[in-house]
Amino acid sequence: MIVFWVTLFCLHEGYSLVPVETVQLGEPATLTCAIPKELSIRGVNWYKQSVGDTLKLIVTLYKSTADFGPGFSSLRFGVYDGKNFTSLTILKTVQEDEGLYHCANTEWIGTTWSGTYLLVKGNTQRTSNYAVSQLLIESNPVRPGDTMTLQCSVFSDSDNKTCPGGLNIIWVREGSNKSQPNIIYTDRNRSNGCENRSETQKTCVYRFSKNISSSDAGTYYCAVATCGEILFGNGAKLDIQGCTDYVFFGTKTIGVGENVTLTCARLTSEYDATLYWIRIVSGSWPEFLGGTFTFDYDGVNTTPHITAKQEPGTFILEISQTRLSDTGLYYCIKVDQLDMEFLNATFLKIKGPETAITDIIQMPQSGPLHPGNPVTLQCSVLSNPENSACPGNDSVFWFSTRSDNSHPNLIYADGNSDKCERSPEVSSTQKCVYSFSKNVSSSDAGSYYCAVATCGHIIFGNGIKLDVKGLNMWDLQKANTVLFILCAALATSLIVIAFLIYTIKKKTSSCWCDSMPGSGDQQSQQTVENPLIYSAPNITRRKSGKLPQRSEKAAEGGTVYTDVSASAVE
Incomplete structure (x- = not known):
């Protein structure tokens, strides 16, 4: 009987016990299913699930109409669809009728399941063989x-x-x-x-x-x-x-400059095996630190500040004057021919000096952006240089996380600040501003973080969110309308300018034709309209012998005077 309940426990969805209906072989069996009161428009499906089989549809009830599934008919099954419950009746049970019967109440928002296990009792000695x-x-x-x-x-x-x-x-x-x-x-x-x-x-x-x-x-x-x-x-x-089942994993935290010793058990009975110390630092390949045999051996592996050697029953790794770069995962490995076994693992964390950074501030972006717009992200790093015990400058990194919840991406690294100044309120506080500019596209929407790496730590800012909105169809229609109006205005202006130029040139040509010389009558008329005006000069003659020469010169010039009076001055 215990086995039977364990089986029901396995078969039922949710691992909860289901009711059991017991019937004698050959007798009828009736299974009922309650209907929630809140279901007004509903459908009910009865399923059978034998041990090791999938669900088989027995009948579907909808609005008092019964539709039997393949292999089932009203000759062996009877159904009743009431207001508060529905029932399924097996008219005459056989041994194959034993199994789990599911009732599924279907509504608009989902399906409610319930089940009953039908146990058909027959020959009690049927499995004794x-x-x-x-x-x-x-x-x-x-x-x-x-x-x-x-x-x-x-x-x-x-x-x-x-x-x-x-x-x-x-x-x-x-x-x-x-x-x-x-x-x-x-x-x-x-x-x-x-x-x-x-x-x-x-x-x-x-x-x-x-x-x-x-x-x-x-x-x-x-x-x-x-x-x-x-x-x-x-x-x-x-x-x-697996590694997690048999590998001893521990952690150690020490300060910079201290000494540390890691220990690995060494069994001298395993004569053919060898032991190794390796180190794995994030972002680097495994590094070999030293090796020895399981039997007693005097060999020592030495690097500038790491020593691997045997001690009674152990294989130790000594690190003197630890550095920040010694942080990593240290494994002791046993190799026996082609078999490799990780004996223990220790994560060694070297704790450096505290960082001088007190806060990282990122200013939020005002308003949404459109594709092609430039954007400048600023990161203000507040620090107290007097408390800094780490050499070198801080490194600033910009990370972006897309709106599709993808992994953060490193998009920019900056080692120099645009501006550093002392805070006027607190003289010991220094403020350095780092900037990052780019032209955004529709795929640049998301959160952007400023991270400062210093003293072996990475400190993140509060982050800012960029909203990049693309042009919708309404904006495109408006832009097309404005462009069409501008083009029409330009075309109209060109037509007006061409018409004015043509009119001016036509009038100018007409005036020029009127001023050109014509026939003899026209020439006489023009002579009358434009009379010549003559003046009568008075010439004063001085006593000089050159006067006749001037008269001759004047005569040679061809100038005719109708009325000339001359007077001589004594």
Whole structure:
């Protein structure tokens, strides 16, 4: 009976016990299902689940209409759809009717499940002819990645059975963390080999194989379901040999400049094995620090400040005058031919001086941005230089986390500040401002963090969030409309300018034609309209012999005077 309840415990969703309805073989059985009052428009589905099988639809009820599934009919099943409950009746039970019956109430927002296990009682001696034995073929313990094969042998005293159907083989695992048993594999009516050991005894062998991982440790059971009962084997325990199971892991924290000693056990009985110390620092390859034999050996491995040597029963690693760069994971490894075993691991943390940084401030961005806009991120680092005991300058890094929750990305590194100044309020506080500029795109939306690396620490700012909004269809339509209006205005301006130029040139040509010389009458008319004006000059003659020459010169010039008066001055 205990085995039966354990089986129900495994099969039911949520690992809670389900009600059991017991009926005698050949008698009718009625299963009921309550309907919540809040369901007004609903549908009800009845399912059957035999051991090792999936759900099979028996009937669907919707608005008092019954629709039976494949293999089920109203000749053996009756249904009732009431206001507050529904029922399923098996008119005459057979042994195959045993199983878990599910009632699913379907509504708009989801489905509510309930279940009842139907136990059909028949011949109480129907499984007395079977015995189950199982074993683990591989040697224990095994390692992650190995292949495990479980074998289950089912012995029967006679081939005569009082119930139809074959055997259902179920593999169940009980985890090492005391969790509820889980069904991991079902094997129905299949065996790797059945043979008759004698005229009255038959043996069938079932096997189950899988590639194991570190979470597969536990006890595995072979269960045989037949004639309405489940018979379990003796179980096989599987141990997984992993690093976390056998490696001693510890931590040590010391200050810069101190000495530290790490110890690893050394068994002299393992004559062929060798021991090694290695160090793994984040971002670097494993580093060999020293090695020795398991038997007594005087050899010493020495580096500038690290020494690996034997002591009675141990293999030690001494680090003198520790530095910040000595922080890392130190492993002691035993190698025996092709086998490697991690004996212990120690995380050594070197604690440096306290950082002088007191705060990191990032100013938020005002308003949303659009693709193509420039943005400048600023990071103000407040520090007290008088308390700084670390050489060198601080390094500033900019990280971004996208809005799609992807991993942070390093986008920029800056070792020099744009401006450093003393705070006027507190003279001992120094403020350094670091800037980072870029043109944003639609994919740059997210949070941006300023991180300062100093004294072996990384200090992050409060972060700022950038909202990058792309142009929507309304903005594009507005932009297209404005562009069309500008183009139309430009075209109109060009037409007006061309018309004005044409008009001005036409008027200018007309005036020029009017001023050109024409026929004789026109020339006479022009002469009349434009009379010549003559002046009568008075010429004063001086006593000189040159006057006649001037008169001759004037005569030679061809100038005619109609009225000239001359007077001589004595």
